[in-house]
Amino acid sequence: MAFSLCWFVFTVWLALPWMRDLAELTNWTVAIVIVGGIALVPGLMNAFLAVSLLLDRRPPRRSFDRYPGITILIAAYNEEQSIRETLHSLALQNYPGELEVLVIDDASTDRTAGVVESMRYPWLRLLRQPTNLAKSAALNRGLAAARFDLIVTLDADSYLYKDALHNLVERYLSDPPGTRAVAGSILVRNSRRNWVTKAQEWDYFDGIAATKRMQSFYHGTLVAQGAFSIYDRNALEAIGGWAECVGEDIVLTWAMLARGWRIGHAEDACCFTNAPEGLAMFASQRRRWARGMMEAFRRHPRILLIPRLSTFFVYWNLLFPWLDFAYTAAFIPGLVLACFGIYWIAGPMTLALLPMSLLMNFLMYRISARMFDAQGLRVRRNISGFLIYAFAYSLILQPVSVGGYVSELLGLRKSWGTK
Numbered sequence: 001m002a003f004s005l006c007w008f009v010f011t012v013w014l015a016l017p018w019m020r021d022l023a024e025l026t027n028w029t030v031a032i033v034i035v036g037g038i039a040l041v042p043g044l045m046n047a048f049l050a051v052s053l054l055l056d057r058r059p060p061r062r063s064f065d066r067y068p069g070i071t072i073l074i075a076a077y078n079e080e081q082s083i084r085e086t087l088h089s090l091a092l093q094n095y096p097g098e099l100e101v102l103v104i105d106d107a108s109t110d111r112t113a114g115v116v117e118s119m120r121y122p123w124l125r126l127l128r129q130p131t132n133l134a135k136s137a138a139l140n141r142g143l144a145a146a147r148f149d150l151i152v153t154l155d156a157d158s159y160l161y162k163d164a165l166h167n168l169v170e171r172y173l174s175d176p177p178g179t180r181a182v183a184g185s186i187l188v189r190n191s192r193r194n195w196v197t198k199a200q201e202w203d204y205f206d207g208i209a210a211t212k213r214m215q216s217f218y219h220g221t222l223v224a225q226g227a228f229s230i231y232d233r234n235a236l237e238a239i240g241g242w243a244e245c246v247g248e249d250i251v252l253t254w255a256m257l258a259r260g261w262r263i264g265h266a267e268d269a270c271c272f273t274n275a276p277e278g279l280a281m282f283a284s285q286r287r288r289w290a291r292g293m294m295e296a297f298r299r300h301p302r303i304l305l306i307p308r309l310s311t312f313f314v315y316w317n318l319l320f321p322w323l324d325f326a327y328t329a330a331f332i333p334g335l336v337l338a339c340f341g342i343y344w345i346a347g348p349m350t351l352a353l354l355p356m357s358l359l360m361n362f363l364m365y366r367i368s369a370r371m372f373d374a375q376g377l378r379v380r381r382n383i384s385g386f387l388i389y390a391f392a393y394s395l396i397l398q399p400v401s402v403g404g405y406v407s408e409l410l411g412l413r414k415s416w417g418t419k
Contacts, residue, residue: 007047011040018347025344034345037326039353041319046360052214053367061170061268067097070169070230071146073153074103075138080110082157082274087119089160096166099123100147103156104138107131112156135226136242143233143241151236153249154271155227159189161270161375164228171266172230176219180235180261181253182269183212183221184228185371189272191382196282198385199393200275202361205379206389209267210364216265220310222317224253224263228271235261243299247292254296257310258303267371283400290324290404293317321405324398332395361390 015035022031072090076083083103090101104127105113116126127141143151150169154160164184172182186208191201215221224231226249239255242248253263276282303314334345369379 001048003051004044004048008040008044011043015039022344033322034326034330037323038331038345039350042323043353043356045316046356049210049214050360050363052217053210053363056213056217058217059174061167061266062174063170064173067095067166067169068150068173069098069100069148070095070150070152070165071142071148071233072099072101073139073142073146073151074101074156075106075135075142075153075226076103076108076112076116076156077106077132077135077138078108078110078112079156080108080112080115083112083115084119086154086156086158087116087121087124089158090154090165091121092162093160093165094163095169097169098148099165100125102127102142102145104142105129106133106135106138134244136244136248139226139248140241143236146233149233151231151233153226153229153231155273158227158271158273160228161272161377163375164269164271168228168230168266168269171264171269175264176262178260178262179264180256181224181229181231182264182266183216183224184230184269184271185209185212185265185267186225186227187270187272188275190274190277191380191385193277195384195388196279197275197277198382199388200282201380201382202386202389203393204275205368206361206364209368212265213267213367215310215313216263218309218312219262219264220257220308220313221263221265222253222257222310222313223250224256225249227273228269235259245292245295245299246288247295250289250292250296251299254300254303254314257314258300258306260306260308263310267368268375270375270377279396283396283403286397286400287404287407290401291408293320294405294408320401324401324405327394327398328402332399357390361386 019028019031019035022034074083074086087101087103101121101124103116103124105116106129113126113128116124127145129138129141139153150172152165152168168182168184172179175182186204188197188201188204191197212221229249235256239252239259243251245251256263276285297317304311330345337344338346372379
C-alpha cells in the first residue's frame with residue numbers, strides 16, 4: 001500500500017498540467033473527476049495489484065490420506081450441445097474420494113435431460129424442475145438433494161482439465177481456518193472462434209486470474225463464481241443458499257464474507273468454459289456481472305463495516321461505477337476529439353499510460369504462464385486477441401458495465417442467460 005500511495009502521489013504530480021488545462025476548459029471538480037477516473041485511481045489499483053502479485057508466496061497445496069466426498073451441482077437449461085462433454089470431463093477426473101453429480105434440468109426445451117439420462121455413470125443423477133425457475137432455484141434444489149458436505153458448482157458448458165477437482169479440494173483443505181469457499185480457475189475454451197472470444201481468452205487468463213489471485217492473498221476473493229467453485233454445505237445452508245437474482249454467485253460470496261468467512265482461490269484448478277461468441281451475448285453477460293455487483297451491495301451493505309483485509313477490495317468496487325462512467329463519458333469522446341487534433345482529454349499524457357499497461361499485462365502473463373507450465377498446458381499464440389484486449393477491450397466493456405449499473409438502478413427486468 002505504501003508503494004501504491006507513493007506511485008499515486010507521483011502520478012498526481014505528473015498529471016497536474018493535464019488537469020490544469022482541463023480545469024481551464026471546465027473547472028477543477030470536473031478535471032479531478034475525469035483525470036482521477038481514467039488515470040489516477042486505476043493507476044493506484046494497478047500498482048497495488050502489481051506489488052501484491054510480486055510479493056505473493058502462497059503455501060503449496062498439501063496432499064491427504066483421505067479425501068472427502070463431494071457433490072457437484074450442474075444447473076442446466078438447453079445445454080444439449082455441451083452437457084455430454086461436461087460430464088465426460090468429470091468421468092476423466094479420477095478424484096480419490098466419493099463423488100456424486102446432480103444435473104438439475106431447469107425445464108429445458110431441447111434434449112438436455114435425454115442426453116443426461118443416456119449417460120450411464122453410477123455417480124450421475126438427473127433432477128427435473130417442473131418449470132423454468134432460474135439458476136438459483138435449480139442450485140438450491142440440488143443442494144437439498146446432495147449427499148456430501150462439500151458442494152461444487154459447475155456450468156453445464158464447461159470442461160474440467162485433469163486433476164481440477166483434486167486441486168480444488170486440496171486447496172480448500174490446505175487453506176487457513178475459516179475458509180468456506182474456494183474459486184477455481186476459469187479459462188476460455190472456444191478462444192479460436194472469433195475476435196470476441198480471442199480477446200476474452202486474455203481477459204480470463206490475465207486480468208480475472210490475477211485479480212482473484214491477489215484477492216485470495218488478502219483472504220477475500222470477492223466472487224466464488226458459479227462456473228466452478230467449491231463451498232462448505234453448512235455455510236450454504238446457513239445463508240439460505242443461492243438468492244434469486246442475476247448475480248447469484250457474487251451475492252452468495254458476499255453473504256459469506258459478511259459473516260467473516262474466508263474465500264480462497266485455486267489458480268491451478270482449471271476449468272475451460274465457452275465464452276460468449278457474439279458481441280450482443282458478451283454485452284449481456286457483462287451487464288449481468290455489473291448488476292450482480294450492485295445487487296451484492298444492496299443485499300449486504302454491512303460488509304463495508306467489517307474490519308478485515310477483504311473489505312478493502314469491497315470498497316474498491318464502490319469506485320468502479322465512477323471509473324467506468326468517466327471512461328465512457330469522458331475518455332472515449334476524448335479519443336474521438338484527439339482524432340481531430342483536439343487534445344482536451346486524450347493526448348500525449350494518455351500515451352504515457354500505454355507502457356505501464358503493457359508491463360502490467362506482461363506481469364500477469366508470466367504468473368499465469370508459470371501455472372500453465374506446472375499443469376502441462378501451453379499458452380496459445382493469440383497475438384490479435386491480445387492487441388484487442390490491451391487496446392480496444394475497454395471501449396466495449398466499460399460502456400456495457402455502465403449500462404448494467406443503470407439497468408439495476410432503474411430496476412429493469414432481469415433474466416438468467418446461458419452465460
